[in-house]
Amino acid sequence: MLDRTKNLSQHFTLGELTKTSYRTADNNEPPLEAVENLITICVDWLEELRYIYNRKYVLKYEDDYYTSKKVKGIIINQGFRSIQVSEAMAKAGLKPSKTSNHLRGCAVDINCKDKQQANRYMQILYRMSEKHNRDFDELFLERRGDIFWVHFAVRPTGNRKKIRYMLG
Numbered sequence: 001m002l003d004r005t006k007n008l009s010q011h012f013t014l015g016e017l018t019k020t021s022y023r024t025a026d027n028n029e030p031p032l033e034a035v036e037n038l039i040t041i042c043v044d045w046l047e048e049l050r051y052i053y054n055r056k057y058v059l060k061y062e063d064d065y066y067t068s069k070k071v072k073g074i075i076i077n078q079g080f081r082s083i084q085v086s087e088a089m090a091k092a093g094l095k096p097s098k099t100s101n102h103l104r105g106c107a108v109d110i111n112c113k114d115k116q117q118a119n120r121y122m123q124i125l126y127r128m129s130e131k132h133n134r135d136f137d138e139l140f141l142e143r144r145g146d147i148f149w150v151h152f153a154v155r156p157t158g159n160r161k162k163i164r165y166m167l168g
């Protein structure tokens with residue numbers, strides 16, 4: 001059993017990246033390879049996304065990022081998803097992909113308060129890719145009703161740099 005309080009990076013824990021509302025026998029326990037993939041997303045992408053978003057849209061250069069109480073965290077709706085969790089989702093009427101990057105710990109769904117925040121997250125992630133010359137696999141704006149999230153995936157190899165808006 002993995003320690004879910006373990007930090008994958010400065011601001012993200014294994015528990016945050018493996019939480020699920022679906023109870024399964026495997027307890028959504030990621031294999032070591034999936035944990036390594038989650039660490040890559042957290043260290044190489046989410047930490048910088050958090051920093052840039054807060055500096056640009058929350059603090060607006062008025063406060064010190066490291067001491068300000070205004071700094072906002074990034075909320076992950078879903079990171080790693082086991083096959084058992086995917087099967088439970090399918091039984092609940094959802095349609096999870098059998099080839100989802102979530103199954104390998106290569107994807108996160110980032111909660112957004114509205115479409116504007118989702119667009120900002122997407123712009124930042126895309127610019128980070130260009131600035132650091134790093135590819136991502138998927139960058140999707142998704143929505144269900146009034147709930148928005150950004151699906152972001154990075155594979156160890158074979159990234160396709162797919163961008164999509166799914167507003168239905």
